[in-house]
Amino acid sequence: MKAHLPVLVLLGASILWGLTWLPLKSINEMGIDGIGLIFLAYGMLAFILVPLLVKQFKIWKEHKKMMFLIAFFGGGANLAFTYALINGEVIRVMVLFYLLPVWGVAGGRLFLKEEIDRWRYLGAFLAISGAFLILGGFEVFNTPPSWIDLIALISGLFFALNNLMFRAAQAIPVSSKIGSMFFGCFAMAGVFLLAGVEQLPSGISDNAWLLLIGYALFWLLLANIGSQWGVTHMEAGRSSIIIILELITAVVSATLIAGETMTAIEWTGGALIMTAAFIEAFRTKDDDQPLTTID
Secondary structure (H helix, E strand, C coil): CHHHHHHHHHHHHHHHHHCCHHHHHHHHHCCCCHHHHHHHHHHHHHHHCHHHHHHCHHHHHHHHHHHHHHHHHHHHHHHHHHHHHHHCCHHHHHHHHCCHHHHHHHHHHHHCCCCCEHHHHHHHHHHHHHHHHHCCHHHHHCCCCCHHHHHHHHHHHHHHHHHHHHHHCCCCCHHHHHHHHHHHHHHHHHHHHHCCCCCCCCCCCHHHHHHHHHHHHHHHHHHHHHHHHHHHCCCHHHHHHHHCHHHHHHHHHHHHCCCCCCCHHHHHHHHHHHHHHHHHHHCCHHHCCECCCCC
16 A cells, blocks of 8 residues: 555545635635635645744755755746636646646756757647647737736746756655645745735635635645645656546546536647657657757
């Protein structure tokens, strides 16, 4: 049982992430707008982790730049992803968010000087092709993508960059990195509220507060801890396959519960992106045949 625990934890966390649109849209319908919802939820999480950040200060104080980058990219990823889910179509947002193979290839090459093999090139090509179809194919040149589409794309890009920062900052405890990410999201949402993009909600009902607190302290916290703990206790390839369950859960639940639909060309694009994710997940070191070398 102990050997299977990381798998079970990551499965549970992936299902929570795939269903996170349900509480988000419910809370939003109770009168709490997207940025205000994010500000309050991530504010609770950030302050819960203050004692850990203080306790581990001596460890991460020499890595303040990396902590800032995690706060910026991780916080920005959570802000953009949550806002897009609240205001957009769940399936479309999730599929565009899953352009991670493209961002992972580009970011790994630019920042970590990772070699790019033919499988990664294939995955990136399939992901780009899938996004092109989802955004309307050649119609994208006549009708620009919606702002929600762009936010969903940005969330995936920032999430991939945040993953690179997590991997590069091995000396920083995972709990400190998660705390930095929460504070980054909280701070960014606060900046948008101060700028007047949206107003901080007022007159929130007791039921809305209960749902918001429950979502932040149980759903969101468990999903974050579960995904990070699970990923760090199993092989990268295995965890990558399990995490794809997030996308499958979101697509199935949005179809059955919210009645969302996609056109045939959008489903084709989604299938290409899913294939790209599986290619990346099933890769092994033995598959690496570098096409680009570093001097």
